[in-house]
Amino acid sequence: MNQTLEQLKLKIKTISESYKDNPTGGWITGDGPINSKIMFVGEAPGKNEVEQGKPFIGMAGKRFESYLNKIGLTRDKVRITNTCFFRPIKIKESKSGRKTISNRPPRSNEIKLFKEILDEEIKLVSPKIIVTLGNVPLKRLTNYKSIGECHGNTIYNEELNINIFPMYHPSSLTYNRSEEFLTSYENDWNNLKKIVED
Template sequence: MSTLEDLRLRIKEIAENYEDEKTGGWITGDGPVPSDILFVGEAPGKTEVEKGKPFVGMAGETFEGYLNSIGVTRNNVRITNTCFFRPIKTKEGKTGRTTTSNRPPKTSEVKLFKEVLDDEIALVNPKIIVTLGNVPLKRLTEFKSIGECHGNLYFNEELQKYIFPMYHPSALTYNRNDEFKAMYEQDWLKLKEALKTL
C-alpha cells in the first residue's frame, strides 16, 4: 500500500523528468486520508503551484462556495488531480514579451499519472469520487463528455467506487448565463442527496 509520501515522491519524479512538453511545477493532493468524498480536478494552474494545493485559484473560490452551500467544508474532503504537473504553453507577443498560460493535459500526460491516481484513490478509500470537468471524467468513466452525464451517480466496476460527474467550477466563468448557473447549482443539490444515500 502506498503512503502519501510515496505518492509525493512518485509525482515529483514523473514531473521533474518529463521533457515532452513545457510544464510549470507540480503539486500533490490535499485533504484528509481516508475521506468519504474525493474530488478529482484536471491539473494545477499557476496559483495552485504557487500555493502547493489544488483548487486555490479563482475556480477554487467558486468551488469552496458551492461546497459550503451543501454543508460540507474543504477540510472534510480530499481534493486531487488527474495530472499533477501544470501543463503550460508559451506565446511570444508582437512586442517580444512571452506569456505563459495553462493548457489542458494531453491524454499521454494523464496516463503518466494513472497509477499514482489509482493508488491515491485506494489510499483515500472514498465512498464517492466527484470528477470536475472532462479530463477526470474521461479518465474514470466511459463517458466522452460531461454534458451527457453530469449530476448523476455511476458505479466504476474496476475501482469499485461511485463516480459523480460535475462541470469544472471554471465553466461558470465561460458560461455566464442563468440557465447554466441554475443547472450547475442543481448538480450540487443532487450531490448533497447522493451523499445521503452512500
C-alpha cells in the same frame, strides 16, 4: 498511512521533474484528509495552485469552496486531487520577445503518466464517491466523452469499485453565464448533497 502519501509525492515529483516532452510549470499533490467519504478530482493545477502547493486555490477554487459550504461541507473534510499533477503550459513569445505563459489542458500521454498514482490515491482514500470536475477526469474515470451527457448522475466504475459523480468544472460558470446553466449546476450540487447524506 502517511508513508504511502509520501511515496506518492515522491513519484509525482520524479515524473514531473523528468518529463521533457512539453513545457510544464511546477507540480502539486492532492490535499485533504485521507479517510474522506468524498473525493474531488480536477484536471491539472494552474499558476495559483503551483504557487501555493494546493489544488483549487484560484478563482474557480473560491467558487468551488462556496458551493462546498452550501451543501454543508468544508474543504478540510474532503480530499481534492488531480488527473495530471503538473501544470501543463503554453509559452508564447511576442515579436518584442515578451513571453507569456498560459495553462493548457493536459495531453492524453500526460494523463497516462499519472494513471497509477491517481489509482493509488483513490485506493488510499477509499472514498464513498468520487466527484469529477470537468471533462479530463470524466474521460479518465468513466467511458463518457462529454460532461453534458452525464453530469449530476452516478456512474459505477467497476475497475475501482466506486461510484463516480460527474460535475462541470467550477470555471465553466465563468464561460457560461446563462440562468439555465447556473440552475443545472446548482441542481448537481443538491444531488451530491443527497448522496453524501444517505
